[in-house]
Amino acid sequence: xxxxxxxxLFAGLLPALANAAPFLAWDPVTTGMDGEPLGAGQEVTSxxxxxxxxxxxxxxxxxxxxxxxxxxAPAVEFDLAGQSVPQAxxxxxxxxxxxxxxxxxxxxxxxxxxxxxxxx
Numbered sequence: 001x002x003x004x005x006x007x008x009l010f011a012g013l014l015p016a017l018a019n020a021a022p023f024l025a026w027d028p029v030t031t032g033m034d035g036e037p038l039g040a041g042q043e044v045t046s047x048x049x050x051x052x053x054x055x056x057x058x059x060x061x062x063x064x065x066x067x068x069x070x071x072x073a074p075a076v077e078f079d080l081a082g083q084s085v086p087q088a089x090x091x092x093x094x095x096x097x098x099x100x101x102x103x104x105x106x107x108x109x110x111x112x113x114x115x116x117x118x119x120x
Contacts, residue, residue: 022108024049025077029093029100044073044093052088052105060090060102070094085110 029044031037038044049071053064068089069078080089086109090102 022080023077024080024089024091024106024108026091026103028074028076033100038095042095042097044095046070046072046094047076047078048092048094048099049078050090050092050102051083052090060088060105065090080108083108 026047029038032042047070048067049069050060050065051068052060053066068083071078073093078091083089086107088105088107090105092102093100
């Protein structure tokens with residue numbers, strides 16, 4: 001059986017609308033870990049989104065992560081509404097064979113404070 005290659009290339013956060021939470025987005029996974037297209041019946045069925053633990057470096061591996069959502073393929077974005085920031089997230093792909101390794105972590109941070117305030 002083929003394992004899933006998680007070649008998630010994060011499209012990054014989509015621009016946040018006023019008072020709207022950002023979305024985490026990625027490219028659909030269509031190949032196995034061998035780089036070959038997934039065979040019939042082995043297509044990705046869902047993606048799992050994890051909130052990574054407090055460590056700033058290293059992987060987003062158990063037990064240092066929390067599952068915050070699962071979406072059904074072919075959807076490839078997740079609404080981060082209600083998630084605290086700064087925070088790092090990772091995504092896995094799931095098919096009948098199992099769950100892929102984690103994607104690279106993607107850290108979401110709010111903007112820095114305005115600097116050099118002055119009167120015009």
